[in-house]
Amino acid sequence: MKLRARVPSAFAVLTLPVLALGACSSTDDSGAIAITASEKACQVGKAVLNAGATNFKVTNDGGDVTEVYVYADGDQVKGEVENVGPGTSRTFSADLTAGDYEVACKPGMKGDGIRTKIVVSGSGGKAMAIPNRTAAVNAMDYEYQGIDGMSFTKGDTVEFRMKNDAPGEKHEMEVFGPDGKLRGEVGPTKPGETGRVVVTLADSGSYRINCGIKDHSKKGMHGTFTVT
Numbered sequence: 086m087k088l089r090a091r092v093p094s095a096f097a098v099l100t101l102p103v104l105a106l107g108a109c110s111s112t113d114d115s116g117a118i119a120i121t122a123s124e125k126a127c128q129v130g131k132a133v134l135n136a137g138a139t140n141f142k143v144t145n146d147g148g149d150v151t152e153v154y155v156y157a158d159g160d161q162v163k164g165e166v167e168n169v170g171p172g173t174s175r176t177f178s179a180d181l182t183a184g185d186y187e188v189a190c191k192p193g194m195k196g197d198g199i200r201t202k203i204v205v206s207g208s209g210g211k212a213m214a215i216p217n218r219t220a221a222v223n224a225m226d227y228e229y230q231g232i233d234g235m236s237f238t239k240g241d242t243v244e245f246r247m248k249n250d251a252p253g254e255k256h257e258m259e260v261f262g263p264d265g266k267l268r269g270e271v272g273p274t275k276p277g278e279t280g281r282v283v284v285t286l287a288d289s290g291s292y293r294i295n296c297g298i299k300d301h302s303k304k305g306m307h308g309t310f311t312v313t
């Protein structure tokens with residue numbers, strides 16, 4: 086920002102229309118809750134949010150790539166965005182019901198992150214469905230066990246429990262629907278720990294499971310299951 090102030094004034098005039106355009110095209114962000122992430126801080130624009138579908142706009146003020154998660158109960162991912170480069174912004178949304186949450190900014194896209202508590206109040210948002218099925222998955226370096234052969238019935242609400250049995254690395258488990266859209270995920274889980282996510286399988290078809298950490302998917306951390 087200081088650098089920009091020293092730019093010759095002719096330049097400043099030239100860039101003004103561009104800035105104005107930028108402001109116009111960002112109307113989608115109006116109402117988005119600002120999250121400012123750096124190596125040392127994870128600032129959330131509001132401490133108390135209204136329940137319902139909520140947009141977040143993450144700005145990375147740090148020097149390293151970052152990712153931001155919204156957690157319920159410490160480990161249930163309600164929304165997230167990855168790969169936010171230094172000096173850039175990305176948005177994500179989360180459907181939040183009344184309760185306590187944590188926003189975690191993870192500089193370098195690792196660790197538990199810098200956590201900021203937020204409170205959501207009001208009657209909006211979809212209450213979390215109560216699972217009628219559970220499914221146990223083991224994560225290894227670098228594969229999943231227990232996914233192949235899993236099948237569910239359309240409309241099932243499944244609690245996926247992923248135990249990380251790997252000696253070395255954290256793993257996660259993203260669940261993508263037949264349309265390729267993320268339906269839910271177990272966030273990065275340390276060796277020896279179990280993460281969970283509840284997903285309602287509203288569509289029939291082939292779902293894909295994937296570890297979003299580094300190149301784990303390429304190394305073999307993926308699988309599919311069927312909903313009929």
Ligand SMILES: [Cu+2]
Nearest residue numbers: 256257296301
């Ligand atoms: Cu992994």
